[in-house]
Each structure stands twice: as C-alpha cells, then as structure tokens.
Amino acid sequence: MSDSPTPLPSKSRKPFYFNTSEHLLRIGRQKAVTLPELLQALKTCPDDSIFQHTFRTLQEHHFIRQGFSNDFAHWSLSACHEPLLAEQLASVDVREYTTVRGLRDRMIEILDEFLQQHPRTDAHHASEPFYFCAADILVLPTPFVADSLPAFVDGLKHVGVHSIHHHFIEARLRLHLMSNDFSQWLEEEAGLAKTADAIERIDIYTNTMEGVRQQIVRLVEPALN
Amino acid sequence: MNSNDQRATIDVPSSSQGPENGRSRTATQDSSAATHVRGSGRTLPASLLTPPAPPPPPHLPDYKNIIGEGQVDALQFLARDLKGKTIKMVNSTSVGGGVAEMLNRMVPLLSELEVPTRWDVITGGNDFFEVTKAFHNALHGSSYELTKAAQDIFLMYNEQNRARMHFDEELIVIHDPQPLPLVHSRDKSPGHWVWRCHIDLSNPDAHVWEFLRPLVEQYDAAIFSSQSFARQLPIPQYLFYPCIDPLSEKNKELDDSQVQKVCDELGIDRSRPIVTQVSRFDRLKDPVGVVQAYKLAKKYVDCQLVLAGGGATDDPEGAVVLQEVKEAAGDDPDIVILDLPPWCGFEINAIQRASTLIVQKSIREGFGLTVTEALWKGKPTIAGAVGGIPNQIIHKLTGVLVHSVEGCAFQIRYLLTHPEFARRIGASGREHVKENFLITTNVKRWLLLYQILQSVKVQSGA
Numbered sequence: 001m002s003d004s005p006t007p008l009p010s011k012s013r014k015p016f017y018f019n020t021s022e023h024l025l026r027i028g029r030q031k032a033v034t035l036p037e038l039l040q041a042l043k044t045c046p047d048d049s050i051f052q053h054t055f056r057t058l059q060e061h062h063f064i065r066q067g068f069s070n071d072f073a074h075w076s077l078s079a080c081h082e083p084l085l086a087e088q089l090a091s092v093d094v095r096e097y098t099t100v101r102g103l104r105d106r107m108i109e110i111l112d113e114f115l116q117q118h119p120r121t122d123a124h125h126a127s128e129p130f131y132f133c134a135a136d137i138l139v140l141p142t143p144f145v146a147d148s149l150p151a152f153v154d155g156l157k158h159v160g161v162h163s164i165h166h167h168f169i170e171a172r173l174r175l176h177l178m179s180n181d182f183s184q185w186l187e188e189e190a191g192l193a194k195t196a197d198a199i200e201r202i203d204i205y206t207n208t209m210e211g212v213r214q215q216i217v218r219l220v221e222p223a224l225n
Numbered sequence: 226m227n228s229n230d231q232r233a234t235i236d237v238p239s240s241s242q243g244p245e246n247g248r249s250r251t252a253t254q255d256s257s258a259a260t261h262v263r264g265s266g267r268t269l270p271a272s273l274l275t276p277p278a279p280p281p282p283p284h285l286p287d288y289k290n291i292i293g294e295g296q297v298d299a300l301q302f303l304a305r306d307l308k309g310k311t312i313k314m315v316n317s318t319s320v321g322g323g324v325a326e327m328l329n330r331m332v333p334l335l336s337e338l339e340v341p342t343r344w345d346v347i348t349g350g351n352d353f354f355e356v357t358k359a360f361h362n363a364l365h366g367s368s369y370e371l372t373k374a375a376q377d378i379f380l381m382y383n384e385q386n387r388a389r390m391h392f393d394e395e396l397i398v399i400h401d402p403q404p405l406p407l408v409h410s411r412d413k414s415p416g417h418w419v420w421r422c423h424i425d426l427s428n429p430d431a432h433v434w435e436f437l438r439p440l441v442e443q444y445d446a447a448i449f450s451s452q453s454f455a456r457q458l459p460i461p462q463y464l465f466y467p468c469i470d471p472l473s474e475k476n477k478e479l480d481d482s483q484v485q486k487v488c489d490e491l492g493i494d495r496s497r498p499i500v501t502q503v504s505r506f507d508r509l510k511d512p513v514g515v516v517q518a519y520k521l522a523k524k525y526v527d528c529q530l531v532l533a534g535g536g537a538t539d540d541p542e543g544a545v546v547l548q549e550v551k552e553a554a555g556d557d558p559d560i561v562i563l564d565l566p567p568w569c570g571f572e573i574n575a576i577q578r579a580s581t582l583i584v585q586k587s588i589r590e591g592f593g594l595t596v597t598e599a600l601w602k603g604k605p606t607i608a609g610a611v612g613g614i615p616n617q618i619i620h621k622l623t624g625v626l627v628h629s630v631e632g633c634a635f636q637i638r639y640l641l642t643h644p645e646f647a648r649r650i651g652a653s654g655r656e657h658v659k660e661n662f663l664i665t666t667n668v669k670r671w672l673l674l675y676q677i678l679q680s681v682k683v684q685s686g687a
Binding site: 020022023024025026027029060061062063064074078127128129131133136138140141142143158159160163 | 293295296298299302303449452453455457461462463464610615619620622623653656657660661669670673674676677
C-alpha cells in the first residue's frame, strides 16, 4: 500500500536521525513470590521497572515471534501456572500507552480483578521469584541520517533492530502520542500520511523486530517510485 | 605466612593470552597430564594428549561478521567518550577458571577500543587461598566457622597487596571476594570502584557475609551474574551475564569436514541421532541421570548418548563419578563416554555441532556456560531449571527446562520426533545468546557502566 503520489522535495526540511538505545540492567530491590506480592510491587516499583518489564521485554526478546509479550505475563504462566491471568496480561499492547503510568494502572487493574475472582491463588508460591529490574539507558547516534526518502529506506535497512525498537516502540513515551518516529517523519516531511498510518498498524506481537523492519521497508518502498 | 609459598602472578600484561585451545600442537609441551586420561574403552587419539599452541587472539573487526557492523559501531561510539581513560581489573588468578578466561579476552578488546585496561592479580600464600576457598564455599551456602585467625589472614594479605599496588585508573574493578579489601585504597584513588561478584550469594553463610558486607558497601556499584545471586545492598547493583567468545576454539564456526574428522577420531556415528551432555564428571551435573533419561527415551526413539567431560583425572570425586557413569551405561554400545583433557575446546565444539540435541541436566548450577555454548550452536537444548539456566532457556522458546529424569526423557523423545519445533527453539536460542551472552555484549556493558558512573559523578558535582 502506498499513498497517492505527492511531489517530494529532493531534500526534506528536517532530516531523520537514526538513533539507537543501549541499556544496562539494574537489579531492583523488590521481588515477588506470590501474585499478591506482585500486585503490591506493581503499585510501588519505580516507573523504569514497569518500562523494563514491558517495553524493554520486547526489545530483549525481539527474535521471538510469538508467546512473549511482557515479563509479568510470562511469569504468571511459567512460575505461577495461571494461564488465564497470563493471557490477560499478555493482551496488553504497550503501544496503546503513551505513559508508563497508564500501563502500570492497566496491569494493576488486571491483576487486582484476577485476585478478587480467584482468591485461593493468594497463597500459591511461584516456582521461582519475580525479580524487579530496571535499565539505565543511553541513546546513541548511528551513522545513518536521512534527508530524502531513498536515504530513509537505506537507513531502515541497515540500522540495528535496537534502533527500530527505539523509533518504533519506545518513541510514544517520548512523543506522548499514539504514533512513532517513522510515521511522524513520513507524514510531516514526506507527506505520506497513509503509509504512516499503515506502519502504525504493524502487529509487533506476532513479528520479530527484524520482521517489523522488513514490513516498514515494504510499506515505504513503493513511494520511492 | 611463608614467603616461599607466594604463588600468584602480579601485573599480568593486558595483552597476554591465557592457555587458549588451538589446533596446532607443539612437540615440546608436557603431555604428562593426559597420559591416563581416557574414556570407557575409547582411546583418545594421540593428537589430543598434548595441549595445543594458543591461536592468535581475535580483534574487534573479526566480530563484525557475527554481531553486525552496527554493533561494532556502537562499541566504538561508546568508547569514543572514554578514549584514554583507564580501567584496572583485579582478580586472584591469571590462569584457570572462568574469570581468568573471560579477562584474557575482555582486556585486549577494551584496550583495542582505546580504553587502556590493565589486569592485575593479587598474590597470597597457601594460607590465604585456603581461607578464600573456604569463604567461597561458605558464600555458596556451606556452613563455616569464621575464626579471627581466618579474618586476619584474609585482611593481612590484602594489606600487603594494597601496599604495593597503585590505583590511579579511573575505573577499578575488583573480581570476586578475594581482593575485596583493596577498596580501602579508594580514598587515595580518583576512580570509581566496582565489585564484580561471579558467585551465587543467594544463600551465604551469615557470618562470612556479615564480615564481607561492610567492604562491599564501600564500592560505587556491584555486579552480579543473575538477579537471584544478588543481595540487598545500599549501592546500585547491575546484571552482567557471563559470556562466551564466539571466536574461541570452543565456539568458532567449523566446517563439516572438521566436525566429521573429530567424530571419526572419537568413534561417534553421525548417521544416527546424537544426544550429548558436556560437563565435568560431577554429581551436580547428574550424568547418571542423563544415562537414565537416555535409556527411558531409547525405548521409543533410536539415538546415541555422548557424555563428554573432564575432571576425572585431577579430582578424586570425579573419578568415582566417572565409574558410576560407566556402571550406569553398562555395555550399551551406543553410549560414548569421553574424559577429555581441559585443552580440548576444539573437540568439544565439534561434538556439540555434531549433536542432534544437547542436554545439561544439572541439579545445581552457577550460570551454566555449557548451555550458552549449546544455544550458540543453534542446538535444541534440554536443561535443568536451576541457577542461571532459566536466564538462558525460556521454556519452549529458546530451549526446554526439565525437573526430573522422566521429564528429560520425554523431552528427548519429543524433540527427536518434532524436528521443526527443535529447529525453531534452536534458532531462537542462538539469537538469545547473540543478544545477551557474547563477549562483545559484555564489552558493551562495561563501556555503558563506565559512562553511567561518569555521568553520575558529573551530575553530583564530584
């Protein structure tokens, strides 16, 4: 799918700087061995722990196509053997949230409801604890800067998958918008609103991050003609 | 203290290379260590009886084909702001053990990135190393009576080392508990002090931990190999996974003719499925349990079992365990037991690559680098859910976790009869290692940590 052709300036007014982010994992102070403890920790842990176990999980496991959405869902299944809760937590799409606060509230809501409906699970001990972590993050430039659509596609093809995650998934926490850096630039600098919209609808939970990259390239390439 | 029994080396040059395994073997090397090391009726070829000459160390550009140009660029970018700043790594041995092996690779790579890195080794008498060995076991959970004499020996040798060492570098990294008291020099040092703990502190002897804790708390940060190994501390704690070098003899790519040659030499039949466990002959690795699981699985599927390891020559308990394994194996011709010398990284590599499945049925484990090696080779891997293994194996996604002989047997059957699933988890396992457990990732972690500590210092106005 591509937009109806609009004349592209030979150079965009605002180049697209491909950045990437690198993370150093910090071990947090909280841990949970039961679901009520997880609930309590979800309420009190720092924002960067919520970010780590949801947004960052996708980046750490970017090579897995299915079955891994966030650490809370994974732990609910693998250590607590609660498939219903795991499915509910896994259904939370991080891209529907532009703040960590909103995402945290949704996780708390799901777990709280589950514990009210299944009070006997309170006392069950998980087979292994959930350790809360967080990451110190450094944003780094890459050698790729795009001031035209061909250069943009070239950058997309060559940057690492961490750069794709940075611009496509983490971006909404920076932008506080239901969008991403790629779509924003394509719409504002290249006039490709439909392409931008199509990119935003790519399913990150049934793709590897490499698959996401290839889909973005496939959506943008027709506009080169 | 007896000054004659000083046994560690100090000031190991940063470019030095440890006893890395290589293919070319020299005639002058001592072969005595290997003369009585052999498997169950399988005689090892003469070429394995001498340690090989070390191959030249790899350089940063050599990793481009493995991790991609972008990742090498990221390392160079991270290092750019640190250019000329110095790091000192301190541990207690220059040879043997995972820490020395890792430093042998890490130190040259950091220096190649123009972050000059020096590796120093503390010295001590036998009494010091007896105390630190006891501390090591106590921190792993063994009970230990901490005496005043042991504390004095520990502190005295550290004071001696401290008196002759300089800490002028901007980042001082102390590995493991042996050199912990060197932190007493931090007042005279301009740098950041970091404690890299490679051991599991989840269940330490309380007396030893309370003795060491005040020392740990003087550092700027601590680093552990798993979330579960850490303690509650008032300083930031970071997670650095142990790592493998994809260019080492044990992990580098091999062509099929190299794999075939090793299998021919060791009597391994590649025409039928091969299930392999690589580990020391140690009860905590449960080699007898692996034989039992293989026998259960073999009722349903055709396969061979290879148990490749070492430790039976220099460890009396290892010899006993090897005998138990041989008894459990009986006269099954499809079980190959290989007691290999420690320099057989290349052969281990070939055996792993020839395998259809790899098992690591540990009952207790540190991190389990043999699992990392198996995953890196894209092999479907079955492992005990202990220690750091669940960090590597996400059940049914990057491998499978088991808790019993029966569970292990079932997974052998399942993976041998579902090759597409086996292939998929093997491929994901390799990606997991590429992302998290390669030496280049750890180089990046050190550079990131350095940058972060530096920015904290700048922000605090220090």
